[in-house]
Amino acid sequence: MATTLSSLLSRTHLTDHDEILSAANAVLKKSKGDPEAQHVKAVALLKLDRFDDALRVFEAGGDALKERARLEFAYALYKSGRPEEAAEVAGLDGAERGLRHLLAQATYRAEEFERAREVYGQLGGREAQTRGEENDVRINAGAVDAQLEWAGRGELVQKKKPAREDLEAFETAYNAACGCIARGELGQGEVLLRRARDLCNALEELTEEEKVAEIMPITVQLVYVLCRLGKMEEAERLSSTIHIPDIPDLSTRHIAQVNALCSSAEPTNPYLSQRLFSNTPKLPASDRLFTYQSSTLRQNAYAMDLLTLKTSGVAKSTSAFLSTQTDLPTSSSIATISVLNAAATANLQTGKAGIKAMLPLLEKRPNDVGLVLTIIQLYLKDNNHGTALTLLTTFFNRLEASGTPADLEIRYTPGLVGALVSLYSLQGRSATIRTELANASAYWQEHSQSGRPPSSLLRAAGSALLASQDPTDLRKAGEIFESLLETDPADRLATAGLIAAYATTAPEKITQAHLDALPPVARLTADTDAAALEAAGVARPPAALGPVSAKRAAPQKEKQNKAKKLRKSRIPKDFEEGKKVDPERWLPMRERSYYRPKGRKGRARAAGLTQGGVVAEEKAGSRSETPTPGSKIVGGGGGGQGAQKKKKKGKGGKW
Known part of the structure; x- marks a missing residue:
């Protein structure tokens, strides 16, 4: 039967896969279990991009055909959108180089990026150069590094x-x-x-x-x-x-x-935008998105629904999504959906109304990280920093009291620790910040599953402990920087931190290699002009080589008397810029030196008021300004004749 198939294939072209498929089908009609014909048919279907049909051929051929055509079977699984199964088939012992290439691609599509990176590391090297695969391996390895960054595992990327x-x-x-x-x-x-x-x-x-x-x-x-x-x-x-x-x-x-x-x-019509957003066909399994892509698009879909005021629908669908998740609530995809759920439940309200609507949700989902951070953000927008800090510390205390590994991992999540440190810094509680960062770094050094604690958290903890004068804190900082150097010996920040921490507590732990790793002082001060600094008034430190010169004060610029700027309410209506202001403008007109009365009576009155002038005799019957002894004062005051007249006038009237 194999001879018959070979004769049929000899009459076809190598690129005519339809003819090859027809020839294989003709043979299989006569001998249904012919393994070679089944193999040829499966390959022809793969060449024609009929991957589901190829899988049916492998299922019909059984384990014998799957073992005979292991590479083709794994490839059919991979192209049918089943990369996990393809990786399982290709990763069996004794896999040839072609299967290892397929294993790397399958683990990449299955988002097992660490394993894909390991496989590409094995495929590279001298053998890749010999086979002419070096460029392809380097391109695919670069794609794996990019996906590691997207997945939040950037610490595994060396370049x-x-x-x-x-x-x-x-x-x-x-x-x-x-x-x-x-x-x-x-x-x-x-x-x-x-x-x-x-x-x-x-x-x-x-x-x-x-x-x-x-x-x-x-x-x-x-x-x-x-x-x-x-x-x-x-x-x-x-x-x-x-x-x-x-x-x-x-x-x-x-x-x-x-x-x-x-x-x-x-700005566009939100209803039209939502229609365009959803106006795409359903993606096939072979063209599925990565997790970070599908998560972002899911968030966009909910945001579109909120813009079109579908708050009740978003609240129900997000609640259903959150109830099915098994990952930690610190996952960015879950936390973001929690924020959207809180916004929909509060009917897009902010301020006190939004907080009032979200607090009942917190009683139902006390460990919901996204919900907690949303309420804290609303408190901060209202400048209620104290309540925000109380809410976060209460949340942390509840997780610590639980004591379960999952709750403790949430408690010491670097992002949440950073939020707590930020709230503490608003209140200037530096000692509390050092304690919090030290506890978090100690937890991750002990419980890190990958053996590599979050480097950003360790750097922050070490830097905070360096600000302390307590030798215990400095020793802790040195241990943190030592662990960072074990992970990355070329980390200059960790080297500098180790030297600063051990300089006073354990100088014997500072090696010459640590000192050589830092840039020399001469290079750091190459563009510094010491003479100019001294001339500007910088104090010189005490030196054993000679007497210390007196400090020279920095030259001060002469103060220039600036004219005061008058307020608008003080400027008169007829004010003119540059015109000299009358110094007697605050005096009444008749008391000013340049006052000249008009008319005969005015001049006579002014002559009588002139100091040193002749005072005219008062007319008979006129009231004297100064009373003589024994005379009565008429008018004014609370008693006397004037008061009596006033009382008599109102005697018959109504009070």
């Missing part, structure tokens, strides 16, 4: 800065750009994306159609970066050049549609 060889091919430049974007280095990511696009355009071995297909994901990623950088006009202009319906990859098409909505500089 952070792109090397020169990464800038020579558009694939490696694109992977390096994705790594920068995942770390938040958006500016560097933008530069590398433009570099990758230019390199792809310059390739002569690619056709124009192939260039368009390769540049499409680069352009979609660049639109995202421009939106994050706030360059909305450029992002909108670039997004308009993408014809979204022509994108063959459905996942890339959906992401391009979302970016087009986000890049609009003008």
Whole structure:
């Protein structure tokens, strides 16, 4: 029967997979269990991209066919959207190099990035150079590093800065750009994306159609970066050049549609945006998104629903989603959904009304990290720092009282510890901050599953303990920096911290290698002008080589008397800039030196008031200004004749 199949295949072309499939089917009609015909049929179906049909052939052929065509079986599983099963088949003992390549790809799609990185490390080296696979392995390993950054495992990536060889091919430049974007280095990511696009355009071995297909994901990623950088006009202009319906990859098409909505500089109709957002076909299993992508798109969908005021629906769907999750609530995907659930439950209210609506939720879900942080944020917006701190410390105390490993891991999550430290810093409680960071670093040094505690938390703890004068704190800081150096011997910050911590407590632990790792003092002070500093008044330290000169005060600039600026209410209406102000303007007019009365009576009155002038005799019957002894004072006062007359006048009236 094998001879018959060989004769049938000899009459076909190697690229005519339909003819090969027909020949294999003809043989299988006569002999249903022919293993060679089954193998040929499975390969032909794989060549025709009929992966589900190929899997049915393998299921019909049983374990014998799966073992005979192990590579093809694993590949069919991988292309059918079942990468976990493909990795299991390809990872069996005694796998050849082709299966190891497939194992690396399958573990990459299954988001087992650490294992994929290990496999690519085995595939590289001299054998890859001999087989001409070095470039492909390096490109795929760069993609794995970028995914590790997206997954929050960036501490496993050894190469952070792109090397020169990464800038020579558009694939490696694109992977390096994705790594920068995942770390938040958006500016560097933008530069590398433009570099990758230019390199792809310059390739002569690619056709124009192939260039368009390769540049499409680069352009979609660049639109995202421009939106994050706030360059909305450029992002909108670039997004308009993408014809979204022509994108063959459905996942890339959906992401391009979302970016087009986000890049609009003008506000859009939320109902229309929601319709466009959901107007994409369902993604097949073979083209599924990574977890960080699907999580972000799920959040976008809920945000669209909130913009269209579907608060009750969002509250129900997010509650159902949270009830099915088994991961820790510190996961970014779960915590973000908790925030959206709180916003929907509070009907998008903020302030005291929003807090009042969210507090009952906290009683139902006391360990919900996203909900706790949302309420704390609302307290901080109302400048209620004390209540925010009380809420967070109560949450931490409840987790510590529980004592379960999961609750303790939540308690010492670096992000939550950072939030508590920030609240303590608002109150200036530096000693409490040192204690909190020291406890958190001690926990992670003891309970870290990967053996590598969060380096950012350890650095913060060590730096805080260095500010203390307590020898115990300094020794703890030294131990923290020692653990950091064990992980990364080239960490200069850890080296400097170790020297600072042990300089007074245990100088014998400082080696010459530690001192040599730091930049020399001469290089640090190369651009420092000591003479200029001394001339500016910097005090010289005591020196044993000679007497200390007296301090020279820094030259002070002469104070210039600045004219006071008059307030507007003090400026008169007829004020003119530059005109001299009358110094007697506060005196009554008749008391001013330049006052000249008008008319005969006015001049006579002024003559009588003039000091040293002749005073005229008073007319007879006129009232004297100064009373003579024994005379009565008439008028004024509370008694006397005037008071009597006033009383008599009102005697018959109503009081």
